Amino acid sequence: MDDVLLSILRKVDISTAVRTSSLSTRWRQLPWLLPELSIDVRHFLPVPCPDSIAANDCQQAMVALTKAAKCLFAKPQRKSTITTLQLQLYLISTFLSDIGPLLGDVIDSGLLKDLDLCLLDDLKPGDSSELHMLQLAKDMYGFFNAYPSVFGCLTRLSLHGVCFIELDMHHLLFDCCTQLKHLSLHYCDAGRRSVWKIDAPNSKLSVLEIDTCCFERIDLVCLPELEKLHWDTWVSEYIPLSFALDPT
Template identity: 95%
Template structure:
């Protein structure tokens, strides 16, 4: 057995190995670990002791303090204990005298529990007032699952958040990114809080939020710096973007509306738009050209139908104005048994399109217990029927087609062959199998397709696919 003296002799050697590394190298190591590990490293050696307080970017996430492995159901006690640990870590990293260097960005994710906001608020206020924090990325989480949260609970969360900002107004000065979960603004002035008060806000995300059932959210903020707006499963009847001059990206996932869900006014910078929703009995079908009216700069568009009927009406030339600058179009969640030829209508409307991505929906999503439950929400799927003019001009700029969820189905071969006729300069066709479903976390779920066709895996199967597509003609590179 090695004598104790020999063990002690190795400690300076280990410390010397660390001491030869530059601070930048050690800090790059710390950036790759969670905040609890970062705090613990300060006890490794004298070389590491000061490093956590030199990190220019900090990420303090309450979810890193939950039990490991994380349970399927997080209890109120789990949230409370996680917030206790987060508060200790925040005090350690933000409070004086340790913190003397500037934090360029602080990412702070915490549960919106009022008893802990009185501890976090002074820490943020001090570091902001001292000029040590430039940008704050704040995420306020709900400790309840969306389905378990009542309207009274959501209203109380909004009041707690509003009270927090009122007591510590300096937070507004560096709040550049804000993410809210499960908040109801029915008793508060939503526009005043998010745009009149949060004057530095550039990125706003709302998850399961509303301002009262079926409310209209009107945004008229000519002085706003907001460039990214993300809406996820929020109960707005409609969002009216009257004026958001610096808005570049808008993502809206899941809406329930009897009208066109979006109206655009002055949004000159809007270049990326993503709309994702399933058509339910409570939604209306609308013309995409009417929704896009007022936009002039969209270059990237994603439409996701989540495996149900289309929520857009047949159009072609009416889309030319809105699609004038479109470079990349993604059409997702198309039911696998649907004809896909209708998607070629967008080639005529978007003469500048360079990349087209098609993704088909090919499984029985376990978000519903059975077909009967699904049919209580969604109508029977009907194959889209668009009157197509196959003598339209060709698209000479389309360079790449990506097809996700490809199977050896005749309607898919017919679509690709039609696309080859319409896009003579197509250079690459990328065929992919089904991807992970984000709604039910399934990949190899039982297919909802009545045929037995599958993604070609063997070399012989892939060669057969190429022959069926090209019919012996020269073709783009296929992957």
């Protein structure tokens, strides 16, 4: 019977799944038995995925998401392993400091295997200034630096509106994210007309997706596990990609 109820819970968003725990004794423990969790901040907005999002709505959505995460990761309710956690957050530093310890605890307890993390910008790409993008990069780096255990199970990462000009992009994405298999960059750059050289012989990355990023060129030297490369909309005047892959 529990298997049937769990299959139902897998089809609803996480806020609904948490609320079901108050329905009856049988439902009470089920949300903490889900092996796969998807927590998307956009499901907590007043109107899901609106064209324009008010700053206060982003804040309130993150408050609700943090509350749901605390509930789902709480001890002693959470005893079963989470095989995959899909977590989509707005990159707002005040809330990352709440989410970070929750993730760190569940990872350090051995209850989380794979993390699929998406860090969203609360502004539209056209409304985002370079200073805003630089701040997002600092907030992201501060989050990873404060909670390094996240790197241990981070297998998929999606970043939106981040400028890496003041950070070592290669070190963060390839030397630190040692388990990363899927990387998506949306409206990111390392300074306008920058060249991004990727030489990561130990990387496990198999999928690289680039969407409307302001790189002058990407020099792909070594990514031994790469199976798929997708680049949608480039701004370079020249061929934006060069391959220098070792045929071995």
